[in-house]
Amino acid sequence: MNRVPLPTLERLATYLRYLNELESREMETISSAAMEEATGINAAQFRKDLSYFGEFGKPGIGYNIAELKQRIAEILKTEHEQPVILVGAGNLGSALVGYNGLRRHNFNIVAAFDNNYNKIGRQLWDLEILDVNDLKTANESLGAKIAIVAVPAPAAQKVVDMLVEAGVKVILNFAPTAIRAPKGVVVRNVCFIQELTVLSYYLD
């Protein structure tokens, strides 16, 4: 299959998040209208996105939730739990490890690293904070391909280089700085300053 374009991926991720949340409720099917209500993505777009993958709802019945979830999770490769490593055991790192939503969506933070000797060896929730210099060795057994970077900007590039060296393939970067990664490694940046700055424009 061709590469899925990024905006489609983002919508699929949104559908999947909501389908995961439906798990606990006793529902078998969902309509495109209900999906629009829950996600804000319009029903026609939802139907179009799914038909692209050969999924079709039944008129008057909708989409089977379990099947749809399975199918989108396959496309996004989240059917199985993924080990994730975190670098940066500060406030944000702590918020991420303590956030049980990640686990529920098949992302399991299995190790947390820091370079601060006052933190190494201490607990971050149920994890022991490890020395970032042991990252490569530790990941030989952990086998994580996903990493989260939650360190200050000046440290970010060095951490990314270490992660790449340790076999990480995709990185979620919270450091407010542009980082470079070699071909074959994908980086997504989340920057709180940037988000607020964009919003600020709409004030008047």
Added chain:
Amino acid sequence: MNRVPLPTLERLATYLRYLNELESREMETISSAAMEEATGINAAQFRKDLSYFGEFGKPGIGYNIAELKQRIAEILKTEHEQPVILVGAGNLGSALVGYNGLRRHNFNIVAAFDNNYNKIGRQLWDLEILDVNDLKTANESLGAKIAIVAVPAPAAQKVVDMLVEAGVKVILNFAPTAIRAPKGVVVRNVCFIQELTVLSYYLD
């Protein structure tokens, strides 16, 4: 001036963040090539974005940093410090209040609210955690138009309704759920699960 399209806004916010970071260094000008190196946005795009606002670099010299910063900050309305209110004094809220990068970029979290009586009255860094039911009254004097929502998903919509009622115009939402806001109120969503799910696709 016409509304600036979102992708342009996001790039302008990136330039501005970097220009703010240059403040401490003793530099007067920046070239489009140096901007590309620092932000990852290519030099031609940078020049094009600025020419749209009537800003032109001087060949061989580049752009005057102070002028450019001032001009972009005016467009994005971040020349003056903006008061921001936070709802949700959990781990993420604590990370945000403790993050001094926001203040450096003219966003000042002036109040933190929660609905948990074990938290209300306690300190979150230098802020006293306030009762979310006092939000509207408190914002009469604070005058914040920007808010950050860092509460669990089931509470998010109610919080957004209260913020709108209190005069907030733009909202950065970290709750992993779709929220509704009336016309004239702009919401941006940051969802960690979604970010990881999108990245997961690139594994193979």
